[in-house]
Amino acid sequence: MPRAHVYGDDVNTDVIYPGRYSELYDPAEMAKHAMEDLDPAFRERVRAGDVIVAGANFGCGSSREQAVICLQRAGVSAVVAASFGRIFFRNAINLGMPAVEAPGAAGAFSTGDEVELELRAGVVRNLSRGTEVGFRPLPPFLMEILDDGGLVAHLRRRLEAGGRG
Amino acid sequence: MGRTIAQKVIARAAGRGSVEPGEIVIARVDMAMSPENSRLVMEAFERIGVQRVWDRERVVILFDHRVPAPNIKTAAAHQEVRKFARAQGLTHFLDAREGVCHQVMVELGLARPGELVVGTDSHTTTYGAVGALSTGIGATEMAGVWATGELWMRVPATHMVRVDGAMPERVGAKDLMLRYIADVGPDGADYACVEFAGEAVAAMGVPGRMTLCNMSAEAGAKAGVVAPDRRTLAYLRGRAAAHLAPVRADADAAYASHRAYDAADLEPLVAAPHAVENVHPVSRYAGLEVHQAVLGSCTNGRFEDLRAAAAVMGDRPVAPGVRMLVVPASRRELLRALRAGLVARFVRAGAMVLNPGCGPCLGAHEGALAAGERAISTTNRNFRGRMGDPGSEVFLASPETVAASAVEGAIADPREV
Numbered sequence: 001m002p003r004a005h006v007y008g009d010d011v012n013t014d015v016i017y018p019g020r021y022s023e024l025y026d027p028a029e030m031a032k033h034a035m036e037d038l039d040p041a042f043r044e045r046v047r048a049g050d051v052i053v054a055g056a057n058f059g060c061g062s063s064r065e066q067a068v069i070c071l072q073r074a075g076v077s078a079v080v081a082a083s084f085g086r087i088f089f090r091n092a093i094n095l096g097m098p099a100v101e102a103p104g105a106a107g108a109f110s111t112g113d114e115v116e117l118e119l120r121a122g123v124v125r126n127l128s129r130g131t132e133v134g135f136r137p138l139p140p141f142l143m144e145i146l147d148d149g150g151l152v153a154h155l156r157r158r159l160e161a162g163g164r165g
Numbered sequence: 166m167g168r169t170i171a172q173k174v175i176a177r178a179a180g181r182g183s184v185e186p187g188e189i190v191i192a193r194v195d196m197a198m199s200p201e202n203s204r205l206v207m208e209a210f211e212r213i214g215v216q217r218v219w220d221r222e223r224v225v226i227l228f229d230h231r232v233p234a235p236n237i238k239t240a241a242a243h244q245e246v247r248k249f250a251r252a253q254g255l256t257h258f259l260d261a262r263e264g265v266c267h268q269v270m271v272e273l274g275l276a277r278p279g280e281l282v283v284g285t286d287s288h289t290t291t292y293g294a295v296g297a298l299s300t301g302i303g304a305t306e307m308a309g310v311w312a313t314g315e316l317w318m319r320v321p322a323t324h325m326v327r328v329d330g331a332m333p334e335r336v337g338a339k340d341l342m343l344r345y346i347a348d349v350g351p352d353g354a355d356y357a358c359v360e361f362a363g364e365a366v367a368a369m370g371v372p373g374r375m376t377l378c379n380m381s382a383e384a385g386a387k388a389g390v391v392a393p394d395r396r397t398l399a400y401l402r403g404r405a406a407a408h409l410a411p412v413r414a415d416a417d418a419a420y421a422s423h424r425a426y427d428a429a430d431l432e433p434l435v436a437a438p439h440a441v442e443n444v445h446p447v448s449r450y451a452g453l454e455v456h457q458a459v460l461g462s463c464t465n466g467r468f469e470d471l472r473a474a475a476a477v478m479g480d481r482p483v484a485p486g487v488r489m490l491v492v493p494a495s496r497r498e499l500l501r502a503l504r505a506g507l508v509a510r511f512v513r514a515g516a517m518v519l520n521p522g523c524g525p526c527l528g529a530h531e532g533a534l535a536a537g538e539r540a541i542s543t544t545n546r547n548f549r550g551r552m553g554d555p556g557s558e559v560f561l562a563s564p565e566t567v568a569a570s571a572v573e574g575a576i577a578d579p580r581e582v
Binding site: 010012014015018019020022023024025036037038056057060061062063064065066068083084085086087090091094095139141150151152155156159 | 189201202204205208209212213214215230231236238239242285286287289301302303304305306308309312313317351352355356385387440527528529533546548549550551553555
């Protein structure tokens with residue numbers, strides 16, 4: 001079962017993925033530095049499917065897409081936060097990683113708790129505590145991009161269908 | 166109800182009569198800018214499977230984050246993008262010679278009033294200084310723009326920030342933005358546009374307005390903007406060809422919030438580690454030793470910034486133990502500084518004058534800090550590890566405060582040197 005990794009407010013993209021690694025282009029290499037300047041133990045702890053649960057303004061700062069890629073490659077399946085830095089939010093959706101705004105979620109989890117996320121129902125459950133936090137589901141347009149597996153696949157499908165992006 | 170600049174620009178870009186904040190629309194962009202991360206954009210673009218960019222005159226690519234290439238990896242990335250840009254026949258492929266992308270977009274007239282501009286860098290907000298609506302996006306999203314010329318946008322609400330009165334001596338746009346970010350917090354303008362107005366903004370001219378719009382990103386803003394006025398048009402004369410279509414807000418436009426400052430109340434400020442909103446009067450840290458003083462970046466690397474810093478330094482040398490790095494924002498700004506004799510003054514004082522570009526701002530190459538070292542910098546972020554080792558510290562400040570600190574060897578009030 002996926003587990004939660006819990007962080008506070010204003011986690012910026014520099015601590016998620018430091019600029020000193022901006023010369024790396026291989027996602028597997030990027031993943032080795034995920035959360036390096038905030039939580040060096042994260043890389044050892046994270047398992048495929050895990051969820052980051054955070055406070056306000058997660059992913060603020062730089063537009064670097066590596067901040068999403070490194071988490072995704074490290075195994076993170078979704079980020080649940082009170083709010084997001086806007087570019088991180090867009091990058092996540094565009095790369096096919098759900099990012100949902102659930103104010104209060106960070107207070108309802110401890111790192112290591114088992115987590116279950118239902119995107120369409122708009123609920124994130126803490127199975128370890130038997131509690132849940134509701135959120136407003138993503139707009140249908142963004143769900144469509146996620147369902148397609150991200151913006152590239154979405155555009156491929158649209159362009160092949162003869163429509164515009 | 167009247168409409169804001171953001172509403173008007175997006176409505177036009179979406180081919181709609183009007184749009185409301187909160188709506189998601191598909192917008193057609195006027196210009197699309199990418200620096201080094203073009204390398205990532207290219208990969209996604211190729212996966213989309215489109216052969217040519219949607220409009221070779223509207224895609225701008227240049228290198229600035231790591232120039233000249235500090236190592237073979239970056240050299241190879243530059244080389245691949247260079248090949249791509251040539252194969253696509255891009256009109257505006259500017260390679261590594263021009264300077265920081267945001268300065269270049271504005272000074273070459275590639276960002277224009279009333280236009281919608283996107284860039285794969287968070288400080289793309291800078292172009293609001295000439296009345297463009299401009300915003301940062303990620304690499305994959307840019308690939309979609311290259312392929313289709315369009316992207317999805319949520320129409321932002323707009324916060325009005327009015328600054329009347331006159332700035333005191335040795336206090337400027339950077340101090341105002343540090344004050345604003347401290348007041349509203351790092352997410353105070355999340356998803357929104359911030360419009361700056363008032364006497365002090367009118368008096369500022371485009372360079373200072375670029376600092377305002379640039380730093381609005383640190384409050385989470387999608388865009389920062391100043392309504393185009395006579396100064397804007399004078400600045401653009403000879404830079405932006407074609408017919409300009411400036412857009413201003415209606416008198417009865419609806420703002421999400423109003424905030425007012427008296428410029429006369431402002432003072433020199435610093436943002437202490439490791440958050441931009443951790444703002445204090447410079448006096449609180451006066452005397453704290455610094456090892457590096459950085460004057461430059463898209464935030465404060467223009468001629469006016471260099472001139473203000475030189476005026477504070479006078480004939481004093483950079484203090485022993487301080488590495489002062491001067492990084493003009495662009496080749497043109499460097500030329501202006503050369504002609505005015507500023508470069509000679511910096512070099513005589515013991516500063517190192519680097520080639521135009523992002524310089525040490527993001528810790529990607531030159532000017533990295535070791536553990537335990539402290540920098541004072543005119544750049545825009547002081548996050549942990551931003552300029553080097555996670556055990557280093559960055560204080561953000563105005564060009565005047567950085568200059569004062571460089572000659573004192575410690576954080577110093579520019580009004581007292």
